[in-house]
Amino acid sequence: MPILSIMILLPVVAALVAVTLPGEAPEQAARARIVALATTLLEFALGVVLWTGFDASGAPFQFVEKLPLFAPYLAWHLGIDGIALMLIVLSVFLMPMCILASWTSISKRVPEYMAAFLLMESLMIGTFAARDIFLFYLFFEGGLIPMFLIIGVWGGARRIYASYKFFLYTLLGSVLMLVAMLYMVGIAGSTDIGVLATTDFDKGAQFWLFLAFFASFAVKMPMWPVHTWLPDAHVEAPTAGSVILAGVLLKLGGYGFVRFSLPMFPDASAQLIWLVFALSMVAVVYTSLVALVQRDMKKLIAYSSVAHMAFVTAGLFALNTQGIEGAMVMMLSHGLVSGALFLCVGVIYDRLHTREIARYGGLADNMPRYALLLMLFTMASVGLPATSGFVSEFLVLLGLYQVSTWATFWMTTGIILGAAYMLYLYWRVAFGTAAGEDARTMPDLSGRELAILVPIALAVLWMGIYPASFQVPMKPAVAAVVDRLKGRELATLPTEMSLTPALPTVIAPAHAAEAPERTH
């Protein structure tokens, strides 16, 4: 059964159905909701089938489908390894939550809205499953269009500015990446990602190719200093849009790094770790401090996302098993936790129609269930052990420490700053006393809202207590990447971490002496 093709095409069909449903506007909206929910639930079921059917000790890529559509330029070539699998599972897990979260809060042009989400689901699955580089490019860039529409049509007051900014930022990177892809296909003579990932490009070329891809992925992550589109996009996006943006779209950058940059340009990656580390360090300190002074909840969480994504980049470019596995778990964990945090904001936004933190307060009184779940997600965000946030943060920093103590030192300040801005947020929202009568009388979570948040909470704890379920499928894929990077010459900076025997201490120039030999 071509399960991946089904997962990609089913939402497209459902989207067409949703916009062509018969009936008056209200009935049409109700039917569109049901179509969307049923489709996303079915997709989730298929995702579970993938997960259980995936054999971690089997072939590197499974569920492979190949159809020479416009060969040699473009082939419908799909297949997943553990990394793609887990990201697909994350996407199809979050989708039904998004539909449910939009159940009552979206009343304008509902069929089109649902169709946009369904299209996005299709494109995201396609991005992760594509094994052809141009097919990947189509899905990767195409995924922006529904998001652009969701913000531009169903967004807040400054939605045009936000969607414009979003588009502008991503445009440049995409163009450079496409040029780089064309060049690579010309050299390797194949559009197959597997072939490209084992082609040894010339080192000089790798450098420029790396930077071209970097421009695209850095914007998608987003890395400092190309992050400023994210807070605006989040603020203006409807709740479900934010969830998908934070939960899945931000993962495209990290996925790109691990699927393309690291295996295809291993020498350039090893040479440019300093660039990635520097930007990641700045991002953690800078955006955490900025998050501390935010008055808008969504902006605060958006800035915290930038800091968390910096852990992903730093972990990936630690180039070792712990770093890369940590980065992968961080992508999954952040997808769940920041998605849940945006959903939590949506819950109270639906009641009071403001994201201003000062308008809330004392929610522990009238919304105890909400306060409990928000506490859990807050703690997961600050990386408390036994939540998913800890496993990922810990592995990233542990891996990073083996490469650079300075980078680890600055990245680890994130655990202090993260606690500061998240607890300050929690204090102002859930503790204290209500800012006004409207905040005091807000009802606690409804059954629908519990059905959205509780599964995410359980997943966060599961990933925190027994992460093996999520790590094991990814291990062979990560090992392959690490293998490909093994023995590459790292940036020639004093990164030497080996232990020297007891006194007298000699700072051996071994590094410089060995390096030229390894380059051949």
Place this chain on the structure above:
Amino acid sequence: MIQLLVFLPIVTALIAGLGGRVIGATAAKGLTTAGLFVSAALAWVVFTQFWLSGAQGYTVHVLDWIQSGDLRVAWALKVDTLTAVMLVVITSVSALVHLYSWGYMAEDPSQGRFFAYLSLFTFAMLMLVTADNLVQMFFGWEGVGLASYLLIGFWYYKPSANAAAMKAFVVNRVGDFGFSLGIFATFLVFGTVSLDAILGNVGAHAGQTFSFLGGRADVMTTLCLLLFVGAMGKSAQLGLHTWLPDAMEGPTPVSALIHAATMVTAGVFMVCRLSPMFEASVTAQAVVTYVGAATALFAASVALVQTDIKRVIAYSTCSQLGYMFFAAGSGAYGAAMFHLFTHAFFKALLFLGAGSVIHAMHHEQDMRFYGALRKHIPITFAMMTIGTLALTGFFFTAGYYSKDAILEAAFANGSDHARFAFVIGAFVALLTSFYSWRLVFLTFYGEPRWAGSEHIQHAVHGDHGHDDHAHDTHAHDTHAHHAPATGTAGYHPHESPLSMLLPLFVLGLGALGAGWLWHESFVGAHEGGEFWRGSLAFREPLMEAMHHVPEWVVWTPSVAFFLGLIGAWYAYLRRPETPAAWARTFSWAYAFLTHKWYFDELYHFVFVRGAQALGGLFWVRGDQRTIDRFGPDGAATVVAAGAVALKRFQSGYVYSYALVMLVGLAASAAWFLRGGL
């Protein structure tokens, strides 16, 4: 059995916390309390096996946790003598505090939540002490931090409680920052995070150096100091101590359990658990000793001028933790654990006694409005006196044995840092005696000064419900209390109910007898080695030397006890006008002490205001005026101008983008070349 002991509290906590509304408050309280008593009974069984039957240490594997590359972390329970001692302390005090809270929290509307938090805390603390690897220890470490945060902020409608809760968490995170780096560095050196593998392999790495932050550093010193930063945070040592006094915003049973007997001693436990590592670095031991001694002195000096009864005890705790650290730094890990053990009894007793006083005085915590209470609450008075005798080291009480052991060990060690600690420790014993008896005299002796208290006035005039804790009751001197006035204002303090007194009796027994019963086991030169059985680095020669120190060293603590007692008696009973006169004469010193050496002011200015200013700067100047202005907004302006749209659009965008990137790259490159990677 150990699984049941450890996991029972989390099961009851989850039932009480999530199902509290369904099963009701009484069931929630009963379930958690019963669970804790079962755990405590099991803990005593475990302890007895190690104490009397000479059981061997063992590890129970529960579940794999994090595995990645060479990293193997499991959920596992490691039990040896050191763990068994902690198990007894944690579960016993926790069970008694659960019981006590039946009375103390009787009128609180969210008791289910309170008991669930207490049990959650106990679980995390048990996981901490049974950890067989550093990462699980970190789990317990953070778990108790979470529970502490939740319990300090339990009355979440009080702004001061929220501020204190957040402060506790964030300051502890500064310690965790060091702890985390310590774990990473340990893994780099040892290739494992398992305690057995690390401690068994210390010798192979002692004396090595590695690169750290651009320089080369001694491996063991670096590891120990990084991990010790974590211990400093959790155990409120000087520099990272500021959260502990503020933590008194939490309900008093919480202060007794978390901020006196158990959580704050986690740092001491950690140093003892890792004692073979500290033994391999003289520098690290010296740092631990100096920090401990400085904390002991600092906290005792501040305790002299506090007027809030709980804050006096809080600073006292901070000070006693300093004793434990300098004992460990002097190589007397057994003595550090012994003081941890006895301190748990008498400090929990003092806190719960203070709670009983506060209960009797209608939530008034300011000792300036106490006085003459011994006649009204005689049982509380008796128990508080026992606690004070033990704390100040009166003959044959628990504190007498453990504090003497520490001072003798510091003297016998003979190194410069240990001698320094001995001198400081002896002086602090004097201060301890002074402030402790000051507390007793102000509270239980003299004339009643209740009329000045707002709480008492409210109680008498009946416009202030018992359950209303919302008042900002901490002892900032500018607080809207009336000027101290004498008289009872017609108020009748009442003795606490049996559920509150019973724990006091049990703890009183411990405060009197625990030292006498166990001192041979914990610090005896020969029995000690047999008792600890390798669970910490036991220096037999040092323990032996302790018993041969000069006579005057042995007598020093007792002299300090009497001098402090006489001083307090003179200043607060014989000539009650003395303190005020001293405060006027030495006004600068008084201000220095009442402002707690200005740590809070300094930290607020540098870190809180600094972080906010930087955050604002980065946001407005960085994001908005630089990145956006030269990036997308610049491009937008150009587009809006409409001139040669496409060309200008692209060039404007690309140039400003490139400019920002270049500046960033140049700055980071320069920074890297300077500091090394």
